[in-house]
Amino acid sequence: MEKLITNFNYVIVVILMMIGLWAMLAQKNLIKKCIGMPIFQTGIILFFISIGAKNKAKVPILSKFVVENSSAIIVNDYANPLTQILMLTAIVVGVATLGVGLALAQKIYQQHSSFDEDEILENQRK
Amino acid sequence: MGFLGYILISTGLVFFLGTTIGLLRFPDFYTRMHAAGKGDTLSTVMILLGCICLVSMSWLLALKILLIINFIFIGSPTATHAMMDAGNKAGATPWRKDSK
Amino acid sequence: MNTFITAAGVALIGLMLLVLIRAIKGPTVIDRLVAINVIGTKSIVLLLFAGILFGQLEMFVDIALGYGLLNYIVSIAASRYYQHRKSLEPEHSPGGSPVS
Amino acid sequence: MSALPIWQFDVLLLMLVLLFAVVALSIRNLMGAAVVFGAYSFMMCLIWAGMGAVDVAFTEAAVGAGVSTVFVVSTLYNTGATMQRRTGGLAFKLFIGVVVTVAGAFLLSALPDFPKWGAPDSPVNATVAPYYILNTFEDAHVHNIVTSVLADYRGFDTLLETTVVFIACIAIYSIMRVDNAKLETDEPAIVAAPRYDPSDSLIVRQASRFMVPFMQLFALYVIAHGHYSPGGGFQGGVILGASLILLAISFDLKFLLRQWSEKTLMLLVAAGVFLYAAVGLACVFMGGNYLDYGFLDSVLPGERDMARSHGILLVEIGVGITVMFSMIAIHINLASNGRFDRGL
Numbered sequence: 044m045e046k047l048i049t050n051f052n053y054v055i056v057v058i059l060m061m062i063g064l065w066a067m068l069a070q071k072n073l074i075k076k077c078i079g080m081p082i083f084q085t086g087i088i089l090f091f092i093s094i095g096a097k098n099k100a101k102v103p104i105l106s107k108f109v110v111e112n113s114s115a116i117i118v119n120d121y122a123n124p125l126t127q128i129l130m131l132t133a134i135v136v137g138v139a140t141l142g143v144g145l146a147l148a149q150k151i152y153q154q155h156s157s158f159d160e161d162e163i164l165e166n167q168r169k
Numbered sequence: 170m171g172f173l174g175y176i177l178i179s180t181g182l183v184f185f186l187g188t189t190i191g192l193l194r195f196p197d198f199y200t201r202m203h204a205a206g207k208g209d210t211l212s213t214v215m216i217l218l219g220c221i222c223l224v225s226m227s228w229l230l231a232l233k234i235l236l237i238i239n240f241i242f243i244g245s246p247t248a249t250h251a252m253m254d255a256g257n258k259a260g261a262t263p264w265r266k267d268s269k
Numbered sequence: 270m271n272t273f274i275t276a277a278g279v280a281l282i283g284l285m286l287l288v289l290i291r292a293i294k295g296p297t298v299i300d301r302l303v304a305i306n307v308i309g310t311k312s313i314v315l316l317l318f319a320g321i322l323f324g325q326l327e328m329f330v331d332i333a334l335g336y337g338l339l340n341y342i343v344s345i346a347a348s349r350y351y352q353h354r355k356s357l358e359p360e361h362s363p364g365g366s367p368v369s
Numbered sequence: 370m371s372a373l374p375i376w377q378f379d380v381l382l383l384m385l386v387l388l389f390a391v392v393a394l395s396i397r398n399l400m401g402a403a404v405v406f407g408a409y410s411f412m413m414c415l416i417w418a419g420m421g422a423v424d425v426a427f428t429e430a431a432v433g434a435g436v437s438t439v440f441v442v443s444t445l446y447n448t449g450a451t452m453q454r455r456t457g458g459l460a461f462k463l464f465i466g467v468v469v470t471v472a473g474a475f476l477l478s479a480l481p482d483f484p485k486w487g488a489p490d491s492p493v494n495a496t497v498a499p500y501y502i503l504n505t506f507e508d509a510h511v512h513n514i515v516t517s518v519l520a521d522y523r524g525f526d527t528l529l530e531t532t533v534v535f536i537a538c539i540a541i542y543s544i545m546r547v548d549n550a551k552l553e554t555d556e557p558a559i560v561a562a563p564r565y566d567p568s569d570s571l572i573v574r575q576a577s578r579f580m581v582p583f584m585q586l587f588a589l590y591v592i593a594h595g596h597y598s599p600g601g602g603f604q605g606g607v608i609l610g611a612s613l614i615l616l617a618i619s620f621d622l623k624f625l626l627r628q629w630s631e632k633t634l635m636l637l638v639a640a641g642v643f644l645y646a647a648v649g650l651a652c653v654f655m656g657g658n659y660l661d662y663g664f665l666d667s668v669l670p671g672e673r674d675m676a677r678s679h680g681i682l683l684v685e686i687g688v689g690i691t692v693m694f695s696m697i698a699i700h701i702n703l704a705s706n707g708r709f710d711r712g713l
Binding site for chain 4: 046049050051052054058061064066068069070071072075077081088089092098100103104105106110118121122124126127128129133134137138141142145146147148149153162
């Protein structure tokens, strides 16, 4: 129970991933599926960012003062940059893949004039 | 200077409270838009000005925040206009006294 | 000062929650759009508050500036959408709109 | 050092973000769902900022406010779907819910083994990451550690991510693009949108005309100043793309296509990746490894560390070009239904 409070971020991560996965599997509407995909994705991004966050740390940008006086850099003053760059690219790639999903949905709508999975399947059987 | 900052931020929060109440309580889209369009812009501008007064910062930083205020001052009323236009074109009906 | 900013930020988030009620309830899409626009403008303020609390405002002000510039694109897109598609109906009465 | 992490904000915002996710999925009107999804992205941006990930927050801000919602809106515009069909299938939804909950329970069972939230001595923070923090200024003369890791230490990763954006753009192009000449005979156009409409709002057009130059100037600043403050090719590219998308929305798609023809757009999408790869190849010719910018010091001004700094700038420009034009190409494809003549 105590872990539930200190590791609160992971709980949110898991719940976000569950919501996204549920939306992608259970929602019949293609647009809703396309919205569920980024929710799942932000769950994973939140996992990475929150695992790299440090208590009482600043943003990972060296200040002019530290650099010019060549004073020792204290590692724990800066948040983890590595997890951040892994996720930074993932966001832009995510919006590009969202575009691919929407393009597919739009093409399917042109064929079947519906976003609904059941109707599309019915149309195909005819 | 700091005192002015506290006052400006508090006033901005009060205006935002007004916006929120207006958004929640007004009966139709146009009146809600009235509350949101005016109160939102004004409260944001006030809080940002309060930030400039409250925190000691370089002039470049203050200029950047003033630029944000400038863009909000142009962008937010444009958005309000566009949404009002959208509501009008889409056929949102205005509230009348005799409508329920 | 930090306590005041923290309190103001928590108050802003609380008021945003109230605005979210309009986004959940809002009978038409346009109502939701108004609420979301208000939330977007207030995110700019919250970003600046985060910058003040971190003590590194110069790093956060760029993000806020980007938000200030980009915040109204969605409203204009929605206005274009409703210029050509007159399909504004409360969700609980589907009426004659194309259901899919 | 008044470094104060704002966990109290974060806990509130994390609750709020769950609420937004649920609301976005439960609204039956698709346009409403798209709009609320935009606000979900605002909240996420605030959370990243609260955890000190400013670059990620910037990317999320540019993507969430500028492009992703507009993509969904243009898809809805071209299809004309407004409402989700009210389907039964409650048993199916519940079954999926149970499956997902079981999967989530498995993940949650690992909860006690994770390091504490914000612990500085967790394996992630204590093994590899300190090297970057300690050495980035000596190696590459860059203040922003994220930029140097992005474009220099992990340059391969970013090159391939840029390629993924490029490939996604190509995929959308090949899915959506239709031949205008054939279209009339094959099937009737689903949307009979009017052409340029003079009754468009003058206010919106004038405001866009005022804002777009500032947006582009700001985006160039973001790309160039990414060494010292949050920013870089991805953020600047998305803002540049959003500025042209704003032009296309507030004027007309034709207005944009008069200046950027279809061919130019697609060539420029490829040109960004090409610039990135070419900088890497130039390093090979100068005698170093692929993407080892230090060996460009005879071409670029400065010593080896400054050469790395300038190499990073070149690479960021390449990323910016690809991201900008792929965002525009994706928008035009989605908004015009692949016809490249008119649309949202």
